[in-house]
Amino acid sequence: MNKQQLITQLQTYGLQWLEPELEVVGRRGGAGPSDHRAITVDDTTIMVPTFNNSAAQSPYTATPESSTGCATLRFHDRVIASISIPKRPRFYDLATADGTPYWKIALLHSRDVLATTVLQTCIRYNDATTSCQFCAIGQSLEAGRTISRKTPAQLAEVAEAAVRLDGVSQMVMTTGTPNSSDRGAAYLTECARAVKARVNLPTQVQCEPPDDFIWFERMRAAGIENLGMHIETVDSEVRNRVMPGKSSVPLSYYLMHFRRQ
Numbered sequence: 174m175n176k177q178q179l180i181t182q183l184q185t186y187g188l189q190w191l192e193p194e195l196e197v198v199g200r201r202g203g204a205g206p207s208d209h210r211a212i213t214v215d216d217t218t219i220m221v222p223t224f225n226n227s228a229a230q231s232p233y234t235a236t237p238e239s240s241t242g243c244a245t246l247r248f249h250d251r252v253i254a255s256i257s258i259p260k261r262p263r264f265y266d267l268a269t270a271d272g273t274p275y276w277k278i279a280l281l282h283s284r285d286v287l288a289t290t291v292l293q294t295c296i297r298y299n300d301a302t303t304s305c306q307f308c309a310i311g312q313s314l315e316a317g318r319t320i321s322r323k324t325p326a327q328l329a330e331v332a333e334a335a336v337r338l339d340g341v342s343q344m345v346m347t348t349g350t351p352n353s354s355d356r357g358a359a360y361l362t363e364c365a366r367a368v369k370a371r372v373n374l375p376t377q378v379q380c381e382p383p384d385d386f387i388w389f390e391r392m393r394a395a396g397i398e399n400l401g402m403h404i405e406t407v408d409s410e411v412r413n414r415v416m417p418g419k420s421s422v423p424l425s426y427y428l429m430h431f432r433r434q
């Protein structure tokens with residue numbers, strides 16, 4: 174099996190983490206790649222499911238070697254490779270003046286990506302008729318592992334520290350969908366502007382398509398380099414079933430936005 178096949182297998186089946194860790198840097202629940210942790214396979218750092226049900230059944234296991242920062246990867250009983258585990262970032266030890274730990278504001282994804290959900294609530298969540306079935310945006314909030322709204326000032330403070338202390342080289346900001354026609358674009362723009370004023374950090378933001386094309390120009394003016402609007406699947410039947418609220422925005426509307434770019 175080559176490296177790419179191994180990575181695909183790990184991301185498909187997940188990974189059983191066989192021994193408790195002293196420092197957990199993975200992420201349970203939440204938006205984006207939740208229930209994952211970062212591992213490095215032969216110089217490639219990937220996010221792999223480790224905390225969900227499918228990972229608990231995975232034929233792949235990892236046994237950490239506490240003194241080396243590495244772990245032994247096995248497929249059933251056969252040793253496959255040695256993998257390394259990114260260290261807990263130093264910015265996790267800091268807190269804002271009001272006592273909010275930095276790790277509740279943004280997390281390290283992969284090796285050098287700072288990621289955050291600026292609004293940890295969503296109009297579609299917790300409603301069977303609208304909620305996306307794959308989403309766990311409320312879980313980390315309920316568990317006290319994050320805060321519901323990260324302010325632009327908090328994000329700028331954490332981003333600066335993550336760059337300075339841990340060599341973070343890019344930032345991803347996603348959001349739950351607020352009850353406004355801009356679908357979160359306005360708040361993401363405000364957050365990005367604050368971050369960019371503090372530190373030069375290439376930034377991607379993610380939201381549903383806003384109602385007005387003017388938001389693309391405002392995002393660009395705020396310094397945002399990359400925008401993700403996730404259709405999840407091109408199969409309309411699957412969209413209607415798995416993400417009944419989000420599928421009310423037709424695929425053609427997403428495409429219309431991209432043609433505009």
Ligand code: SF4
Pocket residue numbers: 204294295296297298303304305308309310348349350416419
């Ligand atoms: S739109 Fe769907 S995936 Fe996005 S935060 Fe809301 S419920 Fe979750």
